[in-house]
């Protein structure tokens with residue numbers, strides 16, 4: 445399988461617990477950096493890349509292979525901001541940077557409550573955040589020096605995150 449095309453823009457992965465603020469950030473990043481925003485949950489839903497529905501946690505189970513076949517040609521072209529609440533199944537070679545959006549539990553709880561998550565789904569996501577599971581997953585799946593943590597709580601955090609990612613992109617272009 446081929447790598448990123450020469451002269452292509454990089455691919456950036458934005459991951460984190462549901463509700464941490466990934467979409468909020470991705471929307472702004474894609475617009476300001478002129479990248480394509482690939483929301484994996486949305487793509488999976490639109491193309492029915494769903495294996496089954498988990499009744500207990502009331503969530504779809506992703507068909508990872510189908511999603512990856514869909515993404516592969518897009519990733520080769522570069523210039524994508526890929527959003528998903530997990531990161532260990534993507535090919536490591538796809539991403540030049542991985543940003544993990546985190547959020548204080550109180551705020552996360554309120555956001556997930558607002559989404560009407562059932563108790564089980566809500567507590568498992570809060571635990572995921574308390575234990576830093578996605579950050580750990582990212583550090584286990586990618587080289588440590590490409591994994592960065594961003595806070596997704598407030599508008600000021602988002603502004604800071606935008607600056608951080610833009611700065612990373614400027615440095616990447618100089619390489």
Ligand SMILES: Nc1ncnc2c1ncn2[C@@H]1O[C@H](COP(=O)(O)OP(=O)(O)O)[C@@H](O)[C@H]1O
Nearest residue numbers: 462463464465466467468555596597598599602
């Ligand atoms: N940095 C932020 N400042 C203020 N509100 C935010 C911020 N990030 C997210 N939100 C709000 O929190 C909720 C969940 O954010 P969202 O980006 O959809 O989370 P995720 O994509 O990680 O599931 C949304 O209502 C969104 O507007």
